[in-house]
Amino acid sequence: MKRLKLEKWIGFIVSGLLFFFISFPILSIDEVYKKKYALVIGIKDYPFAPLRNPLHDSKDMTDTLRKLGFKVKMMKNVTKKQFEVAIRDFGRKLVKTKGVGLFYYSGHGVQYNGKNFLIPVDAKIEKEYDIEYEGVNLARLLSEMEHADNRLNIIILDACRSNPYSRFFRDGEARGLAPISGNPSGTIIAYSTSPNNVANDGYGKNGLYTQELLKYMRVPGKKIEDVFKDVRISVKKLSNGRQTPWETTSLEGDFYFVPIDDVQFLAAGGNLIYPTSINGKWGYKDKYNNMIIPPQFAAAEPFVDGLARVKVNDINYGYIDRSGRMIVKPYLQLFFEGLAFVKINRKYGYINKEGKIMIQPKFDMAGIFSEGMASVKINDKYGYIDRNGNVVIQPKYDWADIFSEGLAGVKINDKIGYIDVRGHFVIPPKFEYASSFSKGEALVKMNNSWGSINKNGNVTYWKSMDY
Structure with a gap:
C-alpha cells in the first residue's frame, strides 16, 4: 500500500514537472534575443529652440528597427506626461517579455546637478532649477529597465545638441549629458558625443550621429559594441574631430543587430556583402566569409541601395557597386538634393550620384543645396546659384x-x-x-x-x- 502511494506521488510530481516545462518553456539566450521591443521618441518642435532633424531621425530609426525585427512604438513631440507614461508602459512590456529593450531619443537633453534630463516639447524652463521639474529624468528609464530584469537593454541618446537653456545656468555653459555610472546589468548607453560636450543638429535629413548609426546597424555579423565603435570612428572623421560619440556598457553577452546567418537579411540570390578589414585595408566579404572585393580601401561603409562609400586615401571618398567598380569617382562630399560639391584644381563644382559633373568647377567655395539653391563664393563674396549653375542672387555677402x-x-x-x-x-x-x-x-x-x-x-x- 505504501509503495502504491509513493508511486502515485511520484506520478503527480513528474506530471507537474512535465506540465511546467511544457507550459513555461525555458528560453535560450537566442530565443530571448528574438523578442525585441523599442521605444523611439523624437522631439523637434520646441517653442523656443526647434531642431532640424529629430522627426526624420526617429522615423528612419523606427523603419530600420522594424526591419531588424523590433516591435517599435514611435512617438513625436511628446509632452512630459506622455513621455513619462510611455517610459512606464515600456518598462511593463519588458517585465512581461524579458526580451531586448531599446530606447532611442532624438531631441534636447541637458544635465543639471550631475543628472541627465530629456526635454519634452512642453517644457517651460526659465530658471536653472526648472530643468529638474520640467525635464524627464533619465534615471526613470534606467529604473524601469532595472526592475524589468531582462537580459539586454540598449539606450541611444542623440540628445547632446547645443543647450538652448545655457543662458539660465549660473556659469552660462552649454553642457551636454553627464556620464552615468552604475548602469543596470546588461545595459549599454550610447551618447551622440562625449560626456559634457555638445553635438550639432546637422544640415542633412538626419543628424550626423544617427545618419552613421543607421548605416552600421545594418552590417551583418557585427557585435553591438563594434557597431558603436565604427559609428564613433566615422562621426569623428566626418566632424573633423569636433564630435566623438561615447558609450558606457555593462553587457554580459553578445548581441547582433543583424546576425550573420539571419536569412531575412540576405539579398536576392544571397548577394549580401559587408565591409571587413585586413591589415588596415578594407574590402568586402559575403556571409560565407568569401572575399568578394579585395581589401584596398582606407575605409569602407555598408552598401545602401546598391552603392557603398569607400575612402581611397586620407581625404577622398568614392562610391563602388557590388562588383567593386568605382561608380562615383573619389573626390566627392555628401549629397544634398541629388548633388554634391567637389573640388577640382582648386575650384568647386557639383556632381550627381553617378559621378557626372553637373556644374563645372569655377567657384572659390561652395555650400550644399537646399530648396533648390546653394551658396557659392566668387571673388571673395558669397551669392547663390540654382541647380543649373546659374547665379540667381549676385555675390555681395561676406557669408551666406x-x-x-x-x-x-x-x-x-x-x-x-x-x-x-x-x-x-x-x-x-x-x-x-x-x-x-x-x-x-x-x-x-x-x-x-x-x-x-x-x-x-x-x-x-x-x-x-x-x-
Missing part, C-alpha cells in the same frame, strides 16, 4: 547660410539678416548670430542677448544676459 523655409541668413558688415529667394532683405542685418528658420522661428543673438524671431522679424521670445 542655406535657404530654409524660403529665407537664408547672410552677413554684411559683421551683421546678419535674412533674404528671400529674390535676394531682397526681409529682416535687416542686425544680429551677431542667426540660425536657419525651422517651424517659422529662428534663434538669434543681438547685443549679448538671445531670443527667437518669426519670419517677419518680430521677437517671439527674448532674454537679456545682463544678470
Whole structure:
C-alpha cells in the first residue's frame, strides 16, 4: 500500500514537472534575443529652440528597427506626461517579455546637478532649477529597465545638441549629458558625443550621429559594441574631430543587430556583402566569409541601395557597386538634393550620384543645396546659384547660410539678416548670430542677448544676459 502511494506521488510530481516545462518553456539566450521591443521618441518642435532633424531621425530609426525585427512604438513631440507614461508602459512590456529593450531619443537633453534630463516639447524652463521639474529624468528609464530584469537593454541618446537653456545656468555653459555610472546589468548607453560636450543638429535629413548609426546597424555579423565603435570612428572623421560619440556598457553577452546567418537579411540570390578589414585595408566579404572585393580601401561603409562609400586615401571618398567598380569617382562630399560639391584644381563644382559633373568647377567655395539653391563664393563674396549653375542672387555677402523655409541668413558688415529667394532683405542685418528658420522661428543673438524671431522679424521670445 505504501509503495502504491509513493508511486502515485511520484506520478503527480513528474506530471507537474512535465506540465511546467511544457507550459513555461525555458528560453535560450537566442530565443530571448528574438523578442525585441523599442521605444523611439523624437522631439523637434520646441517653442523656443526647434531642431532640424529629430522627426526624420526617429522615423528612419523606427523603419530600420522594424526591419531588424523590433516591435517599435514611435512617438513625436511628446509632452512630459506622455513621455513619462510611455517610459512606464515600456518598462511593463519588458517585465512581461524579458526580451531586448531599446530606447532611442532624438531631441534636447541637458544635465543639471550631475543628472541627465530629456526635454519634452512642453517644457517651460526659465530658471536653472526648472530643468529638474520640467525635464524627464533619465534615471526613470534606467529604473524601469532595472526592475524589468531582462537580459539586454540598449539606450541611444542623440540628445547632446547645443543647450538652448545655457543662458539660465549660473556659469552660462552649454553642457551636454553627464556620464552615468552604475548602469543596470546588461545595459549599454550610447551618447551622440562625449560626456559634457555638445553635438550639432546637422544640415542633412538626419543628424550626423544617427545618419552613421543607421548605416552600421545594418552590417551583418557585427557585435553591438563594434557597431558603436565604427559609428564613433566615422562621426569623428566626418566632424573633423569636433564630435566623438561615447558609450558606457555593462553587457554580459553578445548581441547582433543583424546576425550573420539571419536569412531575412540576405539579398536576392544571397548577394549580401559587408565591409571587413585586413591589415588596415578594407574590402568586402559575403556571409560565407568569401572575399568578394579585395581589401584596398582606407575605409569602407555598408552598401545602401546598391552603392557603398569607400575612402581611397586620407581625404577622398568614392562610391563602388557590388562588383567593386568605382561608380562615383573619389573626390566627392555628401549629397544634398541629388548633388554634391567637389573640388577640382582648386575650384568647386557639383556632381550627381553617378559621378557626372553637373556644374563645372569655377567657384572659390561652395555650400550644399537646399530648396533648390546653394551658396557659392566668387571673388571673395558669397551669392547663390540654382541647380543649373546659374547665379540667381549676385555675390555681395561676406557669408551666406542655406535657404530654409524660403529665407537664408547672410552677413554684411559683421551683421546678419535674412533674404528671400529674390535676394531682397526681409529682416535687416542686425544680429551677431542667426540660425536657419525651422517651424517659422529662428534663434538669434543681438547685443549679448538671445531670443527667437518669426519670419517677419518680430521677437517671439527674448532674454537679456545682463544678470
